[in-house]
């Protein structure tokens with residue numbers, strides 16, 4: 574595999590080896606053996622965590638970043654296409670291209686034309702594989718195993734690329750997926766368990782992953798369907814296992830999918846996810862840099 578676009582065709586052993594190496598990077602963020610060259614960050618949609626954690630990961634490995642920055646200040650504002658932008662930046666010689674884009678761009682076709690490995694940093698509703706992997710790394714690091722069997726997604730499930738990537742991981746590790754949220758924002762997928770009540774959903778789950786409303790992917794009207802029963806709060810959390818964990822990929826809309834008191838719950842690991850995000854992206858970057866080196870020999 575020369576690009577990292579989704580988690581199909583990846584086995585348990587590969588995933589666990591990325592996670593174990595990420596765990597090592599968490600403890601040793603700046604290894605003595607450093608890389609040279611640059612990584613291009615091409616983000617055509619807004620991002621805080623993914624963009625900056627890739628930048629931090631590159632820095633930790635000794636790599637420079639070639640960051641396109643805001644599209645408004647690039648030649649996209651003069652009518653250059655996203656595809657031409659990527660082709661031109663890739664021609665400058667970065668060792669990896671990290672790309673975030675909407676569904677309108679065919680990342681698979683574009684990647685096949687570029688001279689270096691492409692890492693998917695969030696592709697429309699299709700996939701956000703580094704996010705699902707960093708969630709897995711964060712959960713794994715608690716008990717050094719895939720100890721959780723049931724993940725409950727809470728909020729806007731239907732528009733979430735994070736859920737799509739978790740569904741791929743769930744197949745690999747035989748994890749069950751459930752959902753709770755406004756009915757209009759749930760996935761119509763027979764492989765996902767849907768519940769009659771929030772309490773029933775929480776009693777079922779080992780892990781809860783909150784999801785913000787993806788307002789950029791639907792009309793704001795569905796937000797009126799976000800009722801108090803769809804907001805995780807201290808009362809509902811009484812139904813959730815004392816050994817369970819709560820995650821959220823961010824950004825969080827406090828007062829919508831999660832009430833602010835969730836931040837004080839001892840079971841939440843929201844900022845730990847972010848730290849794992851840097852380490853996991855280091856782990857992936859090393860894998861793809863080494864794979865490319867072998868390919869070039």
Ligand code: CP
Pocket residue numbers: 619620621622623624695704822823824
């Ligand atoms: N979780 C995530 O993708 O966050 P950003 O949109 O801030 O990168």
